[in-house]
Amino acid sequence: MHLIQEKTIQHLKKAVPQLEFVEYFSDGCAAQYKNRKSFHNLCEHEKDFGIKASWSFFATSHGKSPCDGIGGTVKRSTAMESLQQPLENQILNIKYMVAYCSKTLTNITFQILPKKELKIHQVKQKELIGLVSLFTC
16 A cells, blocks of 8 residues: 555656645545554655645445546456457456556556565565554554
């Protein structure tokens, strides 16, 4: 989550240089967003990303936002394109999906996060969260 936020905020700051505040809206699912890691992330948001933030939670399975529509558009468009292609040209992995979507869904920004970068980031975050746990118990 932290790495995705980092990349998204970098993109937003380039697109909107006067950006001063980010408001997150998400489902209330404890396994995904309402957990100590996410709350630690929110507490350190300004320090980590240089911008203030708040986070609003919908009741579990009740929050719908424009992101749900965007995700549905991406999935539907990719599935339709893949089904219309011969077997050897179907969209079977993220690389081909992003290439297709970047070309056809031009109002949406796509980015692949390399596994190596994600792993490095996960290790750093686990270490930080581990330190927080030591001091709060």
